[in-house]
Amino acid sequence: MSLELVFQQALNGLSFGALLFILASGLSLVFGMMDVVNLAHGAFYMLGAYVALSVVQVTGSFWIAMLAAPLALALVGLVVEPLLLRRLRGRHLDQVLLTIGVSLVIVDLIGQLWGREVRSLSAPPGLDGSVGLIGGVYPVYRLFVIAFGVVLAAAMAVVYRRTRIGMLIRAGVEDAEMLGALGIDTNRLFASTFATGAALAGLAGVIAAPVFGVQPGMDTDPGLLYSLVVVVVGGLGTLSGAVAGSLLIGPADTFGKVLFQDVALAVIFAIVALVLLLKPTGLLGRIRIAR
Amino acid sequence: MRPLARWALVAVAAVALVTFPYWSAQWESTRFATTLLRDALILAIFALSLDLLVGRAGMPSLGHAAFFGAGGYAAGIASQRLGTDQLPVTLGAAAVVAALLALVIGVLVVRSEGIFFLMLTLALAQIVFAIAFQWTAVTGGSNGLSGVGRPMLATLDFSSPDLMYVLVSITFVAAALLVWGLARSPYGRALIGVRENERRMRALGYDTTRLRLSAFVVAGTIAGIAGALSAYSTRFVSAQDAGLGNSVRAFVTVLVGGAGTLAGPIAGSALVSFIERVVPSLLPVELRISEAILGLVFIAFVLFARQGMVGVGRSAWLRVRTR
C-alpha cells in the first residue's frame, strides 16, 4: 500500500471516527444518566438523515438542515421520554425493550413517509470539493467532519467540566436518584437528557448523509451496530469512553475494509471480543449493570 | 385432568396439527393457510428456543437470529458443497454450526447480565449479520444464498408444500416436547434458580457460568434448526435472517406471548404472524406499516401487559376462580 493510500485511509478512518463520536456520545450520555440503552438511537440517527433530506429539498440549504434535524429529533425525544419511558421509571430493562418498540415504529414510518429507495444528500456547496493533500486529492467534506467532531468533543468537554449543566450531568451519571433528593427536577433532567441524546443522533445522521447515503437499514448499519460497538469498547457512560471507542473503531473499521474487504467486520468482532475478555467494562468505562 | 387424558389430548392435537394440509384441503385450496401456519410454526420453534434464555434463564438476548441465520446458511451451504440433500446431513450441519457459533459468542457474553448482556448479544449478532452480508463468496452477500437444496430423507422429497409443512410441524412438536422436558427437569429448575438469585445458586455449589453457557448453546442450536427449516421452505437464505430485525421479532414474540411458559412463545408466534401476514391484506395496499403496528403492540404489552398474553390469561383465570 502506498503512503498516499495509507494517509488517505487514515483520514477516512479519522472522519469515520469523528462521525462515530457524534453518534455514540448521545447513546453514552443517555445511558450514563438514565441507565437506559436507547435502542432507538439508530432510528433517531436515520430520522435525522431523512429529515435533513426534506429540509434540503424545501430550503436548499444543508446548514439549515443541520440545525433543523437535531431540533426535530429533540422534539421526538421530548415526546418519547415523558410519554413512554417515564412510566417505567426504575425498570431499566423494560425501558430498553420499550425503545425497541419505538425503533420499530419510527423505521417503518420513515419507509412509509419517505419511501424505501436509496437516497442521497450532497455535501453543501463550499465543502463539496477536494483539496490537494500529500500527493493526492481528498474530499473537503471529510476534513470538515473531522474538524466538526473535534470541535464538538471539545465543546462537550467544556460543558461537561465547567458549566452547571455539566455538573448536573456528572452528578446524574454518578447517582441520579440523589439529585432528586437534592431538589433537582429529575423529570425535566431526564427528558432533556434524552432529547439531547436524540438530537446528537439526528445531528450524526445529517453529517453522515453525504458520506454514507440515506437508505433503509441505516438504522442498524452503521447506526446502532457501530454506536453500540463504540460504547462497548470505549466504555459506557463517559465522554472519554466515547472518544476512545470512536478513535479505535473508526480507523480499525476503515483499514479492516481496505485490507480484508469481505470479512472486515471480523476485525471489529475480534476487537470487541478482546476488550470483553480483558476488560469487560470497556477501555475507559464504568458500567453499572441495571436489571 | 388426569395425566393420561392430558397426554391423549396433546397427541390428538399434534396429529391434527401435522396432518393439517390434508384435512383442510377442501376449504383451503390456495395453500395460504398452510404456508402461513408453516411459517408461524418456524417462528414458534425459534421463539421457544429464545424463551429458554429469556424466560427461564433470565438472559435477555437480542442476538438470537445470528444462530437462526447460521443454521440456514449451514443447511444451504452443506447441500451445495457436500453435494447431498439428505436431511440428517444438512440439518445436522445446521445444528453443529449454530452450536459452535453459540459457543463462541456464549463464552464472550455469558458473564454479563441484564442490559449489558442484551447489548453484547445485539452487537455481536450484528457483526455476524454484517459478515454474512459482505462475505459474498460464501454466503452470497447481499444477494443471499439461493438454490437451497430440497430436504430429502432417503428417497422421500420434502420439498412439496404439503410435505414441507409436515416436516416443519413434526419438528415443531419435537421442539416443543424438548423444551417442555427441559423446563420441568432439574436442569430447567436450575436455570430458574440462576435467573432468580445467581449468588445463592453459586453458594449452593452450582457453576452458574457453565449453566448459562449450556443454555445459550442449547437455545442457539434449536434456533439453528429453525433457520434450516426456513431455508428449506423458501429455498433461500438472506443475511436478514441473521439480522437485528429477526432477533427483535423473536424477542417480541416471546414477550407478547408470555415469557417463561410453554404456551407463551406459541401464542406469540400466532399473534406476530397474524400482524405480519394477515393484517397487511386488511389495510390499503399503499399503507405498509405492519412493522410499525407490531412495534405499537409491543410497546403496549411492555407498558400494560408485561407478562404477555399467557400471563394476562392466567391472572384473569385466577381472578375468576377466586370470585
Add this chain to the structure above:
Amino acid sequence: MIEIRELRRAFGGVVALDGVSLTVAEGERRAVIGPNGAGKTTLINLLAGEIAPIGGAVRLAGRDVTRLRSWQRARLGLAHVYQRTELFSPLSARDNVALAVAARRGPYRVFRAPPRSEYADADAMLGRVGLAGREDVVVRALSHGERRQLELAVALAQSPRLLLLDEPTAGMSPVETARITELVAGLDRALTIVIVEHDMDVVFRLADRITVLHEGRVIAEGTAAEVRGDVRVHDVYLGKALTVA
C-alpha cells in the same frame, strides 16, 4: 477445620480487614462479634469465597482454598446463610430447599422430572426447621422469621461440613430468635459453625469460643468467660479509646 492467615481486604481506600488470623477446629462453634464496621461480614464473605482477599490465605479442612470461588467451596462442604435474605422469590419453600438438595447431584439432568426423593428430603428439612405445613408457600408469602428459617433449611440441605451464619437472628422477634437459636444449638456436633452475631444472648448460648473484631483486626479471642472479662472488649463496645495492651 478453618485456618485463616493474615487475611487482608480493602474496598477502595477503606481497609476492611487488616491482617486477620484465626483457627477454628472441626466441630467447634465460633462466634465472631464486634461493633459495626469491624469487618465481620467481610470476613464471612472472604471465607465463603464471594470476594477475594488482597493478602493472606484461607484453608478449609487442610486445603488451600484462597483461589477458589464460592461455588467451588460450596462443593467442598461450605454453606452460607446471608445477612440479608437471599432466596428464590417466586419459588415455593420446598423448591428452594430442593435446589439445595439437588446441588450435589449436579444440574445436568434433563428429560426427567426431579426425583420424588428430592422433594421428600426437602420436606423433611423444612420440618426440622419448623416450617412443616408451609412447604408449598411461595417465598414472597412467608414472614421474615419464616424466611430466615427457610434460609437455614436451604443451607442445611447442602449437607455441609462448615456452616457460616451471618447475623441469622437479625430483625427477629424474641420468640423467633429463641427458635432459631435452639435450632442451631441442636445441630449435629460434627458440623463446624461460624456465626456472626450482635445478640449476645445468642452468642453465649451457642459459642464454644468467641473472636472479637474491631476495625479489621482481632482484638480478643477466647471462651465466653474470657471474652466477657476482657477490658479491651468492654472499651470497644462502650466506645472508649482502645488502649493497646
